[in-house]
Amino acid sequence: MIAPYDPDRVRRRGGHALVIGASVAGLLAARVLLDAFERVTILDRDVLDTAARPRRGVPQGQHLHVLLTAGQLAMEQLAPGFTAELVAAGAVRVDLGRDVELYAERSRLAPGNSELPMYYASRPLIEDVLRRRVRAHARLTLGSGQQVTDPVLSDDGAVVGVVAVDGGGARRFPAELVVDATGRGSRTPTWLEQLGQPRPEVERVEVDLVYRTVQLRRPAGDRRAMLVMPSADLGRGAGVAPVENERWLVTLFGLHGDHPPGDPEGLRAFAAELATPEVARLLDDHPPVTPDVSRYRFPASRRHRYDRSTSSPRGLLAIGDSIASFNPIYGQGMAVAALQALTLHRTLAAADHREPADDFYARSATIVDDAWNLAAGGDFRFPATTGPKPRGTDLLNRYVVRLHRRAQVDGELADTFMRVAAMLRRPTALLRPATVWRVIRPRRPSARARSVTDP
Ligand SMILES: Cc1cc2nc3c(=O)[nH]c(=O)nc-3n(C[C@H](O)[C@H](O)[C@H](O)COP(=O)(O)OP(=O)(O)OC[C@H]3O[C@@H](n4cnc5c(N)ncnc54)[C@H](O)[C@@H]3O)c2cc1C
Structure with missing residues (x-):
């Protein structure tokens, strides 16, 4: 699932890209954009200091954040040395299969x-280490304490920059590409309306x-x-x-x-x-x-279906929680943001994209689908859950319940499930014939008493 990162494959287009939001999705998107643009600016409304502590713009930072293995590996590719620095700062390395109950x-x-x-660290520490490594790039500017209020629009309806306010007043930042990484509060749907375009379909x-x-x-x-x-x-x-x-x-x-x-x-x-x-x-x-x-x-989990829009406005692209935010108990948000950043890299590498948004949404839809089907789909196990139910959800949920029960005595099944949960394998791995057989085969009466890896 983790695409390789090869900056040499991206042709420089010059110019300036701007990212709104210096959290996980924004930092990783900015790193990828540095390969395609001369300069990249990130603006965040919070004043970002060097201390790893919870901040206003990321209120979820006080709560447990699991960094799924696929996310950590993607971050390591985009910010080499990330894992070692995280460990040096106190992150705890565990084995998901053997150490985590x-x-x-x-x-x-x-x-x-x-x-x-797998590495456990607080969410502020993960972000702080990422920020330090991304900030080290000379062509990147991080403007903190800058609240973006509006897009700057050209006469022909393209986004050509943003307006941001700080203590000193409002300022325009021209850019050839604006990336919205502002999370659940994203204003891209409102900006689309301002441009006379329909808001994206939303699933909740x-x-x-x-x-x-x-x-x-x-x-x-x-x-x-x-x-x-x-x-x-x-x-x-x-x-x-x-x-x-x-x-x-x-x-x-x-x-x-x-x-x-x-x-x-x-x-x-x-x-x-x-x-x-x-x-x-x-x-x-x-x-x-x-x-x-x-x-x-x-x-609620919420997904903006930019992948179903007929065409995105020129100069604007959303990433991370701005596209989809998932029930956090499945721990997917940071990994999805990191995998999306790698997808943005592949999009930029694939062709001379002056307008990467549509291609990016199409390419990253699979990542979002997989996470969404596990999280939002899985939540339909609870009778009170409401919303659009992905096709086949009830059958899949019954199967996963059975898989979990079997995985209580079958280490190989548990391992397969954990690799899917860690986003190292696609959920289709749960439906491979050998796995299905381990789930549905009749249980021998003595199975519980036997070795956990040899049912
Ligand atoms: C309670 C909870 C627990 C979670 N647990 C996990 C977990 O275990 N594992 C996991 O991987 N994920 C988890 N997540 C999800 C994870 O926090 C996000 O997916 C991740 O932070 C990526 O989000 P993001 O970068 O897209 O946006 P955010 O992290 O929401 O960041 C948005 C950024 O934009 C800035 N911003 C917003 N508006 C403006 C503006 N107008 N101008 C300038 N800047 C602006 C904010 O200051 C902030 O820095 C959890 C989420 C919640 C709510």
């Missing part, structure tokens, strides 16, 4: 039988999800990590991530009104009802770093 359908999946490295899958996160003190050397996925009959779950500065981030979440409360006792009681007592035990045994309990409400 992953619960699905109320029981732990069997340990996988091949190596699957309502999950009414609430996250609550606490930070616990972590004894040095204790690298326990957990992921407790909800099931159709228990719409709550949790994640436990060992991160830098000897902390655990513990996120508890609930869907469709089963929301975790904000007080520590209530949170502990919520955790006690999970499919495993381990998360509640961790809360009992380890003191909090601060008394704060952060909250994030995520009403």
